[in-house]
Amino acid sequence: MPSGAYAGPAAEAERAGRVRALAQPHVAERGGLLPALHAVQDALGFVADADVAVLAEAFNLSRAEVHGVVTYYHHFRRQPAGRRVLQLCRAEACQACGGDELAAAAERALGCAPGQTRADGAATLEAVYCLGLCASAPAARLDGRLHARLTPERLQALLAAPGGRP
Amino acid sequence: MSRITVSIPRDSAARALGADDTAAALVVEAARRGLAIDVRRTSSRGLFWLEPLLEVHTPAGRLAYGPVQAADVPALLDAGALQGAPHALGHGRVELIPFLARQRREVFARAGLTDPLSLADHEAHGGWAGLRAALAMDGADVVEQVLASGLRGRGGAAFPAGIKWRTVRGAAGARKHVVCNADEGDSGTFSDRMLMEGDPYALLEGMAIAGLAVGAAEGWIYVRSEYPDALAVLQEAIARATAAGWLGDSVAGSGRAFHVHLRQAAGSYVCGEETALLESLEGRRGIVRAKPPLPAVAGLFGEPTLVHNVITLASVPAVLAQGAAAHAALGTGRSRGTLPFQLAGNIRHGGLVELPFGHTLRELVFDFGGGTRSGRPVKAIQVGGPLGSYVAERHWDVPLDYEAYTAIGATVGHGGIVVHDDTARMDRLARYAMAFCAAESCGKCTPCRIGSTRGVEVIDRLVAGENRPQQLQLLRDLCDTMTHGSLCPMGGMTPNPVLSALEQHPGDFGLPAT
Numbered sequence: 001m002p003s004g005a006y007a008g009p010a011a012e013a014e015r016a017g018r019v020r021a022l023a024q025p026h027v028a029e030r031g032g033l034l035p036a037l038h039a040v041q042d043a044l045g046f047v048a049d050a051d052v053a054v055l056a057e058a059f060n061l062s063r064a065e066v067h068g069v070v071t072y073y074h075h076f077r078r079q080p081a082g083r084r085v086l087q088l089c090r091a092e093a094c095q096a097c098g099g100d101e102l103a104a105a106a107e108r109a110l111g112c113a114p115g116q117t118r119a120d121g122a123a124t125l126e127a128v129y130c131l132g133l134c135a136s137a138p139a140a141r142l143d144g145r146l147h148a149r150l151t152p153e154r155l156q157a158l159l160a161a162p163g164g165r166p
Numbered sequence: 167m168s169r170i171t172v173s174i175p176r177d178s179a180a181r182a183l184g185a186d187d188t189a190a191a192l193v194v195e196a197a198r199r200g201l202a203i204d205v206r207r208t209s210s211r212g213l214f215w216l217e218p219l220l221e222v223h224t225p226a227g228r229l230a231y232g233p234v235q236a237a238d239v240p241a242l243l244d245a246g247a248l249q250g251a252p253h254a255l256g257h258g259r260v261e262l263i264p265f266l267a268r269q270r271r272e273v274f275a276r277a278g279l280t281d282p283l284s285l286a287d288h289e290a291h292g293g294w295a296g297l298r299a300a301l302a303m304d305g306a307d308v309v310e311q312v313l314a315s316g317l318r319g320r321g322g323a324a325f326p327a328g329i330k331w332r333t334v335r336g337a338a339g340a341r342k343h344v345v346c347n348a349d350e351g352d353s354g355t356f357s358d359r360m361l362m363e364g365d366p367y368a369l370l371e372g373m374a375i376a377g378l379a380v381g382a383a384e385g386w387i388y389v390r391s392e393y394p395d396a397l398a399v400l401q402e403a404i405a406r407a408t409a410a411g412w413l414g415d416s417v418a419g420s421g422r423a424f425h426v427h428l429r430q431a432a433g434s435y436v437c438g439e440e441t442a443l444l445e446s447l448e449g450r451r452g453i454v455r456a457k458p459p460l461p462a463v464a465g466l467f468g469e470p471t472l473v474h475n476v477i478t479l480a481s482v483p484a485v486l487a488q489g490a491a492a493h494a495a496l497g498t499g500r501s502r503g504t505l506p507f508q509l510a511g512n513i514r515h516g517g518l519v520e521l522p523f524g525h526t527l528r529e530l531v532f533d534f535g536g537g538t539r540s541g542r543p544v545k546a547i548q549v550g551g552p553l554g555s556y557v558a559e560r561h562w563d564v565p566l567d568y569e570a571y572t573a574i575g576a577t578v579g580h581g582g583i584v585v586h587d588d589t590a591r592m593d594r595l596a597r598y599a600m601a602f603c604a605a606e607s608c609g610k611c612t613p614c615r616i617g618s619t620r621g622v623e624v625i626d627r628l629v630a631g632e633n634r635p636q637q638l639q640l641l642r643d644l645c646d647t648m649t650h651g652s653l654c655p656m657g658g659m660t661p662n663p664v665l666s667a668l669e670q671h672p673g674d675f676g677l678p679a680t
Binding site: 032033037074075089132135139147 | 214352358391429539595
């Protein structure tokens with residue numbers, strides 16, 4: 001079963017408990033909702049719909065307010081990511097250095113479109129707008145690790161290296 | 167045999183190019199040869215086309231080798247590089263590499279020299295001198311020093327820093343804040359990232375000076391989530407500086423408090439705008455606030471707040487340590503001091519070039535940058551990030567200072583310079599500017615929220631050749647509305663790249679050359 005699907009009342013209650021515990025240190029903090037959302041995503045991989053209600057209760061906010069914040073920021077995932085995550089910079093400096101070709105190569109290699117996770121959960125491809133490696137463009141982050149001066153060939157090699165091609 | 171010291175940057179750009187593997191290979195290969203070496207992980211010099219850049223410490227100075235991949239290490243050692251022998255990847259003494267030798271490193275004075283997290287290194291390279299000087303002065307005098315230095319905001323708006331400091335200091339409020347805007351979202355810029363990863367104590371020192379001067383006990387650093395390395399370095403630096411007494415309840419034993427909180431942003435470009443950033447720090451959606459009130463009067467949590475970019479705050483210690491006059495002596499016109507320019511995109515020698523204001527784009531792109539990396543002709547140069555204009559070739563000799571650039575309809579911004587070669591399609595870049603604005607608009611004001619989407623559509627129709635004169639007129643009207651009707655620079659400046667691309671390369675839009 002994909003990790004995002006409904007897993008029964010016991011699993012749901014357990015997750016709610018974890019979300020509550022993750023949020024707790026930030027409740028008294030001024031402007032603590034963003035740190036709490038980061039804590040949830042860092043620990044659980046994404047912010048689920050059910051988490052929004054738990055956070056709303058913890059922060060004494062309406063669910064609409066929390067939903068508004070979660071959905072405003074690109075960083076927060078609403079679904080689990082794939083086992084491999086490729087974040088490809090698509091901003092100007094990378095466009096100037098073959099970024100379009102690299103993006104096309106990434107789509108082919110991963111078998112998924114930008115902003116999508118493959119149905120089998122093997123990989124997620126995301127566009128990001130600047131990793132701060134603009135003097136060594138094009139750049140990407142693969143499974144948390146940065147790579148610069150990429151070519152389609154080097155990207156293929158990285159995807160074939162440990163972790164394996166999806 | 168004496169130990170050999172080798173420096174390799176730990177900057178994330180150097181690591182993205184293989185610096186960790188190179189460092190590991192160096193340790194293994196040196197051991198295999200019975201050579202005793204110390205590998206020091208320092209900040210980066212910012213010569214990114216040479217990264218990973220090794221610096222071998224020799225009696226004749228630091229000798230540079232780069233770019234050195236792990237696979238190059240055995241041959242490099244066989245050639246005697248650790249003894250300073252020449253090699254195809256050798257560049258001689260690092261300080262004499264023309265790209266570096268011709269710069270004026272003030273804000274980045276410690277780049278490449280220190281271990282970013284070493285308090286001892288910071289102190290040994292002039293650190294804390296500015297804070298010590300500030301602690302010996304009255305806060306009002308510190309503000310006057312900043313004012314006299316001519317320092318202006320480096321985030322892009324170039325507002326005189328001292329005026330902000332004076333306003334916050336004079337504002338009524340039991341609690342005040344210093345907020346560091348480290349949401350460096352502009353493509354083509356990385357000086358904030360380098361500073362945070364490479365010299366975090368300079369930023370903390372600048373923030374502490376600002377806090378003491380304006381009467382703020384709370385500091386906040388809002389760092390983009392795309393910069394996890396900077397976040398990790400800052401978190402550790404704050405902990406160490408607090409443990410050492412440079413931050414906390416009694417800054418350097420003064421009895422005056424200054425605490426720094428680190429906050430991770432969440433991938434919203436518009437949060438680089440100061441009021442959107444404050445909303446985000448308060449835990450809400452990053453929606454731009456109407457001004458007034460100014461953040462200096464009613465900012466974070468409605469309290470007086472000094473908001474500055476990373477480089478602005480990191481420029482402050484030197485102003486206090488060396489005096490306002492030393493800072494004011496550099497630069498041109500009303501643009502005083504230095505700016506760390508960032509050469510990015512399709513450029514042969516990409517990296518950080520810190521220079522006093524007044525040099526030209528031609529010098530930066532050709533003398534420092536060496537032209538395009540592809541070797542093809544330069545077609546377009548965007549200065550000042552995604553909201554900056556493409557600067558026409560007839561303006562490449564205009565001095566880079568805030569006023570001179572404003573006069574030609576361009577912006578210096580945060581000093582980012584992105585070069586495109588002749589394969590660039592300016593219609594696509596113009597469309598991208600509108601599409602980026604549509605994706606990142608906070609939605610508060612109509613010209614930005616709706617205008618950007620209509621902008622994409624109009625450019626598509628223009629390029630497709632549907633009633634071109636009408637579409638052209640529509641695009642110009644739309645840009646006029648966005649420029650003058652938007653609440654913040656997101657919508658207000660998006661027309662800059664669009665109109666400058668259109669003016670310089672009408673052919674790419676299917677229009678006759680003018």
